[in-house]
Amino acid sequence: MLDVEFLQDLPATLAQPVVYRYRSGLLRGPLKRALLAIAERDGNEVVTCTPVELPYLSAADGLFPSFVLCDWPAGRSKISELDAVLAALTDRDRPLAVLVPESHVLFKRPSWPDAGRKCLVVEEAGRPEDLFGRAERTLHAKFLFGANFRDDSNVCNSAWIYLGSGNLTKPGFSQKMSEFGGNLEAGVVFEPEDKLLWSVERRTDHHRVVSRFLPVQWDEEFDETDSNLSAGSDMPVREDEYVAAPVAYFAWEPVAGASGGGWLKADGAEANAFEVVDSSGLVCGTEGEQGIWWPHTQPAQVQLRWEIDGRQRVATVPVLDQFGRLAGSTLSALGIEEAWQHLASFPLPPDEEDLAQPGGDERQSDKATPGPPHRDTEAASYPIRRMMQLIEDIAVKQTSIDPSDWTAWCVRLEQSLSGMSNCAVVARFRTFAINPLSPLRNCEFRPHFAETASSVAGAQYEGILKRIESAWGVEHLGPLEA
Numbered sequence: 001m002l003d004v005e006f007l008q009d010l011p012a013t014l015a016q017p018v019v020y021r022y023r024s025g026l027l028r029g030p031l032k033r034a035l036l037a038i039a040e041r042d043g044n045e046v047v048t049c050t051p052v053e054l055p056y057l058s059a060a061d062g063l064f065p066s067f068v069l070c071d072w073p074a075g076r077s078k079i080s081e082l083d084a085v086l087a088a089l090t091d092r093d094r095p096l097a098v099l100v101p102e103s104h105v106l107f108k109r110p111s112w113p114d115a116g117r118k119c120l121v122v123e124e125a126g127r128p129e130d131l132f133g134r135a136e137r138t139l140h141a142k143f144l145f146g147a148n149f150r151d152d153s154n155v156c157n158s159a160w161i162y163l164g165s166g167n168l169t170k171p172g173f174s175q176k177m178s179e180f181g182g183n184l185e186a187g188v189v190f191e192p193e194d195k196l197l198w199s200v201e202r203r204t205d206h207h208r209v210v211s212r213f214l215p216v217q218w219d220e221e222f223d224e225t226d227s228n229l230s231a232g233s234d235m236p237v238r239e240d241e242y243v244a245a246p247v248a249y250f251a252w253e254p255v256a257g258a259s260g261g262g263w264l265k266a267d268g269a270e271a272n273a274f275e276v277v278d279s280s281g282l283v284c285g286t287e288g289e290q291g292i293w294w295p296h297t298q299p300a301q302v303q304l305r306w307e308i309d310g311r312q313r314v315a316t317v318p319v320l321d322q323f324g325r326l327a328g329s330t331l332s333a334l335g336i337e338e339a340w341q342h343l344a345s346f347p348l349p350p351d352e353e354d355l356a357q358p359g360g361d362e363r364q365s366d367k368a369t370p371g372p373p374h375r376d377t378e379a380a381s382y383p384i385r386r387m388m389q390l391i392e393d394i395a396v397k398q399t400s401i402d403p404s405d406w407t408a409w410c411v412r413l414e415q416s417l418s419g420m421s422n423c424a425v426v427a428r429f430r431t432f433a434i435n436p437l438s439p440l441r442n443c444e445f446r447p448h449f450a451e452t453a454s455s456v457a458g459a460q461y462e463g464i465l466k467r468i469e470s471a472w473g474v475e476h477l478g479p480l481e482a
Helices: 003-008 028-041 054-059 079-091 112-118 170-174 203-208 336-344 383-398 403-418 424-432 456-472
Strands: 018-022 045-049 066-071 096-101 120-123 142-148 157-164 187-190 250-254 262-265 275-277 292-294 301-308 311-320
Touching (some): 003 028, 003 120, 018 028, 028 066, 028 096, 054 066, 054 079, 079 096, 079 112, 336 383, 336 403, 383 403
Parallel strands (some): 018 096, 018 120, 045 066
Antiparallel strands (some): 142 157, 157 187, 262 292, 301 311
């Protein structure tokens, strides 16, 4: 059990020894106070002791019921002391708690696993090193608690809590965030689910007292200090560490029939507010509503230049491709078998082991392809049969797609089939002057909710078919069923 879980849901009584393994000790104090509160609530006399005293104090039967608490300091211990404590934890069935550093040699003794199974072991929550590193540090956060107080009531009426990083200053808490600079402050305001209480008046009140959830107390007043308080100096003006670009991303619009180049579009952006610089260091031209002309193949990201208060700023902005991918890499060329393996695994991603090797036109995966019936050897030898089998498999697959997965299926279909544009089978159909995708427009090949373009799903589907046909170079060819 984690220490935060223990504190959030305190046990009604301590029926077995408790061992708290702490690392930083941030919650050592609150957990220690919680253990003492449970012991006192059960009518036990609290006895604090050293590790040497623990075995015989926990075994003694006094005149009054007792609770033995050992806050074990870090440092060296004799092996005999360690084994005596572990024996006490194993044999004693009485209120007993030991607070021990996580790195203590106690946990390396051979008898610890047996002792641990007899105890309630509470551990400090982990701290991901990839996020916080190895250094122990606390979070930079604040809280505000507000509630209505009445002399004749113990309830915190209309209570609310703010948890966040905002400083309690006018710039940090009340001013509107600037789009050009400043700190990013985050916080949340919420209402407690249960009615909170100001203090404990009955034994059942313990779990609802506000001081159990927040580090507040009402016993001491801090209205006097040893020295006079004075206002500090104004916050020094510092350079902005990061300034957001005037555009979050660009949408890529390829030019049909062009070997390279396309339009970069940004909705709502002012064309004269920034410049886009290409890979050669040249400023890209703009064409009004068409957007910014990029003279090369589609980039994953582009460089922006703009000015604020006479100072030039530079940032890199991702490009959203026609498949809805931000900063996506160039799609690999696919053969007909590879394309089907991408589709057959939907909605899961394709298994790398099941994918054919590059140049999958003439090679097949050794593993069986999931989905509709497999392709026989004869079909794999003829381009028309190979294509017809693919069209049939797609129809079987997509007519069973759930409406909630339709958009994702359309994206997968467009990505997979667009990667076949240079496939040998597609090239053969261009030679035949036949559009092999035309059967997919028939309502029998489509799910009931996308049978025609009158529905949103149907219009979306026909739009991606047009783009695939354009990528294959078959949009103007005769239909297969003609």
